[in-house]
Amino acid sequence: MTTDSLDISPKLRGRPREFDMDAALDEALRVFSERGYYAASISELTEAMGLTAGSVYKAFGDKRGIFLAAFGRYRHVRQQLIDECLDRATNGHDKLRALVKFFAEASCGEVGRRGCLVVGSATELALFDEEVAGRVGVAFDFDERRILDLIHLGQADGSVPRHIDAESSACTLLCLTKGMRVIGKTGRGQEQMLAVAEVAMKLLD
């Protein structure tokens, strides 16, 4: 569960970084998720990350740099969780059910109230920040593509009927899962969101 585990470049000049990048980004993305971009002040971010402003600006350039790094980290962590979740199901239909239930459980109680960083970025930043808009678009396209692939998988293994419109159904499930994250901000119960997940499976009949 490490983001920068690739750049294991053994020799770099100057004083080495003392803080753990992934741990710092985990704190940053928590602050951004809870507060949103503008309400998250540098003071709150640096305090949560356990760093001073100087170190943060050395490492990320500016506030937007912290955000973009945290955004990447968020996506990485969530995708890993989803991949593990999907691996436990065996056919297309069950993987889709697992995926929808994953979002249902992320959309209730205190976890749900914390919200989704991608959904929050879409609503708060996408209109006036082209780069963030691009990254949000990529994230949604990725999620939609994953659903589409699972539908195709299900149609291939016989667990999802052939007659359904795969593309439109994928986009519909994308809307539904992101909508769960919005409704989850109001603190709904787990039973209710799981019931929604179950009803949503009718889209695959």
Added chain:
Amino acid sequence: MTTDSLDISPKLRGRPREFDMDAALDEALRVFSERGYYAASISELTEAMGLTAGSVYKAFGDKRGIFLAAFGRYRHVRQQLIDECLDRATNGHDKLRALVKFFAEASCGEVGRRGCLVVGSATELALFDEEVAGRVGVAFDFDERRILDLIHLGQADGSVPRHIDAESSACTLLCLTKGMRVIGKTGRGQEQMLAVAEVAMKLLD
């Protein structure tokens, strides 16, 4: 299409207000919708409203007061549009289709990119502002209740099957329509969102 048309109190002391409250709030809610709460500065708000800071603070108390008034105005205007839309359909099933299509058309192109003030408030403010959280909750409950009533209407007039779980289906359609508003922030096409609306109707089979 006027919010304060009720307080037609003919006699009030002091200098009368010169600006049109609804027109000013329409501009304020546009700025809040596009920018979000924190990125919307008093300067931008007052300029859009055609007022100076002094007048605005006289009328609304503080920035949050402007926001809450704009939030109320937004809900009023949207509900009126939805009511008109629903009145043109004749049975429960058709009214539900009209409702979902209404959200689909609000979730594509430039209109969609402008976003929904309630969804934006849910993601940006609900966690740390109890009053906003309450108003967002009321708005979502209201929307969910309207869907539920339409399902019951459809079950009564025979256009919606009796066997479906009305409560869970209502919550599912609520998630779906709010999710459309999120995905719509990335500028999807009308055909695509209308196809989503059509697929969503499978939930009522």
Added chain:
DNA sequence: TTGATTTGGAAACGATCATTTCCTAAATAA
């Protein structure tokens, strides 16, 4: 009229924001 009350608006306010500066510390390269 006079007094009370409220609005409109320019200017000023303190607070907080994101960011930079400057210096020290810790590593590599020569």
Added chain:
DNA sequence: TTATTTAGGAAATGATCGTTTCCAAATCAA
């Protein structure tokens, strides 16, 4: 060693934020 490079961190910086102040203008009550 010395030079170079990068990180850590306290303090200062300028800009912008939301808000207030102060005064003239416009209404009603007397």
